[in-house]
Amino acid sequence: MHSSLQLVLILLAVAVLVTAAARALRLPTMLGYLVTGIAIGPFALGWIPESEEARYLAEFGVVFLMFSIGLEFSLPRLTTMRMTVFGFGGAQVGLTIALAALIAWLLDLPLLAAIALGGIISMSSTAIVSKLLAERLEIQTAHGRQIFGALLFQDLAVVPLLILIPAFARESDEMASILALAILKAVLVLGFLLFVGQRVMRPWFQWVASRKSPELFTLNLLFFTLGLAFMTETAGLSLALGAFLAGMLISETEYRYQVEDDIKPFRDVLLGLFFVTIGMRLDLMLIAANWGDVLLLVAAIMIGKAALVAGLGMAFGSTRPTAVRTALGLAQAGEFGFVLLAQAADLKLLGSEITQPVLAAMVLSMLIAPLVINHMDVLTRLIAGNEWAGRAKEVHDIAVKTFGKSRHVIVCGYGRSGQNLARLLEAEDISFVALDADLERIRAVAASGASVVYGDASRREVLVAAGLSRAQAIVVTYSDLPSSMAILRHVRELRPELPVVVRTMDDAHIDALKEAGATEVVSEVMEGSLMLASHALMLLGVPLSQVLKRIRMVRESRYAMMRGFFRGASDADSTLDQESQPRLHTVLVTQGAAAVGRSLEELMLDELLVEVVAIRRQGIKGVDPQPETEVRVGDVLMLRGAADGLAAAEFRVLQG
Structure with missing residues (x-):
């Protein structure tokens, strides 16, 4: 029997190795956790035994995932995308559940278990799809917006499914009353939290924030999230539902982004543990004995969902190529499918003879997903045929x-x-x-x-x-x-x-x-900085003509004066390309430095793609250093360039 410390050490070692490997292979870490769980679970190497304690701890990963989904819940956003989310997304989830349930029922699966299985299969992977589409710069394309509308509805659909599946697991004669009671409880809890919780929560968070203690704010956030999760579980619902409601309440406050940053470490670590435990459920011997059924399920999930989504896309007015791209993006299973499958398995709604092949097929579909999405253009041409017919009409409309x-x-x-x-x-x-x-x-x-x-x-x-x-x-x-x-x-x-x-x-x-x-390139960040600086200069008494002259000089030099900036901790997760973005770095020239007495031209920093943009000498800053400018002891050189170039330039200035 492993001790708790051994289990923690194994999980931490796995987390480090999986994260490093996933980053190196540019794959979502979730897939790595799933594969790792399969390897170290009781059906393979057996490093970690299956236990209720591990499952309950992993469930907190789902809690924080649902909390994050609640934070993203925005009524204005849903209103703006209502046709895509509730129209296309609702049709995708509803028809997938209906079709999958019908097929499962015809294959002798009980009706309620078949409906639960349909809900599991209707989910797609937000983590995989969002990462890959962002890398391909396709989030704002027609198929990208349609994919994200469907994913958003799937996230919302998880909430009623988490309520329905426990009711489905009860005896049939009790099911109707239990289901009605669950819905009544959900409505009462939701109403109480929305109408009473909002009025209590906002002033309480304001009081906590006014203490200006990051530790207190984080502790309060954990207490609030887990407290609401405990309330909903006590009411006979689920931990995940309470976490979703907690996130939804905070999403309407000014603390949303701070909360999102604070909760992210807990969410990522515990969610990784959840996916490890999901992988541990997979019995490789049973899968090997039924590999034909598993491959058939993979094909049924991916091809069936893709065909359904493509048809819906064209029904909602998309061109055939756009509908095919949307279908390829949503064809795989999703992380919330694992949540629902684990719940159905724990409640004995689905037996191991069903859960094992379905779990294996879901994992395989998610492993295949990056390959499908990265070859989306080629597959679209093969499936949709020549796009010129649709393009001809588009071009004709523009020409008219x-x-x-x-x-x-x-x-x-x-x-x-x-x-x-x-x-x-x-x-x-x-x-x-x-x-x-x-x-x-x-x-x-x-x-x-x-x-x-x-x-x-x-x-x-x-x-x-x-x-x-x-x-x-x-x-x-x-x-x-x-x-x-x-x-x-x-x-x-x-x-x-x-x-x-x-x-x-x-x-x-x-x-x-x-x-x-x-001819001209307008930078949002630079133009915003220019407007901010111009207003500040005028308020400080600088003549308008001088302000306009300064702004014109900056623009004519392609914002050279403003290129690069000093990075801080808050820039660590910036969406900007961290390697290509120029940085600013200062170097103090000390006694004995190799650059003393040499000109900037002699230093040849341009070889390292680094330039000296300013020199501070005896408190006076030179804005435009010349190649012949000689470096002296006490000078502070302001360098601009990429991170590796700056490191090499500092070494050259000080060591030679």
Whole structure:
């Protein structure tokens, strides 16, 4: 028998190795935990025996996962995406449950167990899909938005399923009354927490925050989350439901983002333990004896779900290629499916002869998912055939809309920035045509008579149809590097003299966009900093003409004065590309340093892709150091470059 300390040490060692391997292979750590659980569980190496204590501890991972889902619950967001979430997502979950339950029932599985199995199979993996789509820069595409709408509804659908499955596990003559009682309890608890808990929770969190103690805030957060989970479990519901309600309550307060950061370490560690315990449930000998059934289940889950989702996508107005991409993204099983399967197995609703093949098929489908999504384009061409028929209609619609336009502006993207730009162009009586790939937005603005058409601006034929040969400018209003580079490539081939203004999030890609042919690159972060600085300077009494001159100088130098920044702990999880982003670093030149008495040119820091942007000497900062500037003892050099280059540059300055 292993001691508790041995179990903890094994789990910690596994967590370290799995996380490192997953990062190296660029795979979600969840898959690593599942495989590890299979390896070290009682049916394989047997390093960790199966026990109720381990399962109960792992359930806290689900608690914190549901809490995080509750934090993401936003009524405004759901309202904005209501058709995608409740229409497409609701249809996907409902029809998947119905179809899977019907097939299972026809195969002699009891009806209630078949419905539970349908709910398990209807889930897809938020963790895997979101990571892969983010890496492919496809979250804001038509299929990306449809996939995330379905995933959001699946997250919400887990809550009633967590209530229904325990009721399904009771005797049939008691089931109706137990189910009614469970629903009544859920309504009462939900009503109490929403109407009473909100009024108590907000002032309490304000009081805790006013103590300005991070430890107190974190302890209060854990107490609040686990307390509500305990309340719902005591009421005969589940721990996960209480955690979801706790997250939902906090999501409407100003503490949401602080809470999300505080809860993340607990969630990730305990959730990893949960997936290890899920893997430990898998009996490899039983799977090996029934490998044919497992492979058949994998095919049924992935092909069946994909076919259903593709049909729904086209029914909701998506093009065939978009529907196929959405189907490929949602074809696998999901982490909440494991939650529901574990609950059904523990309640004896599903026996081991069902849970073992289903569990194996779910794990395999999730292992296959990265391969499917990363080859989505190739598979779409094979399945959907030639996309030119759909594209021809799209191009025809654009050409009709732009017929007769000349000296107009092509606005790529009709989001908030694109709409604001369009209003200003209209005010100046400048003709424009806007291209946007969001069908829902196109439908919303159709009644306004705005000159907006459906089309992917990164495609050559779309730009030609939009009157590229007659346009006087192009403005890319969204921040998407691959799409912007594609637009610039087409313009350079067809109209190299045409001015193009491109929007980007930060300064990481300014030079690349300029080299690709952008006339102007507008950085959101830099422009925001310029506006903040200009207001501050004017309030400090700097003349308006001087402020405007300074801003013009910064823009003309491609924001050179503002490129790079000193990083802090709060930037550790930034979504920016940490390696390519330039950093700032200061080096104090001490007595005996190798750089003393040498010019900046002699140091040859440019070999390391590092530049000296300023020198502070005796309290005076030189803004524009020259190559012939000599380094002296006591100088503070402000360096800009990538992290590895800065380290090498500091060594060269001090050691030679």
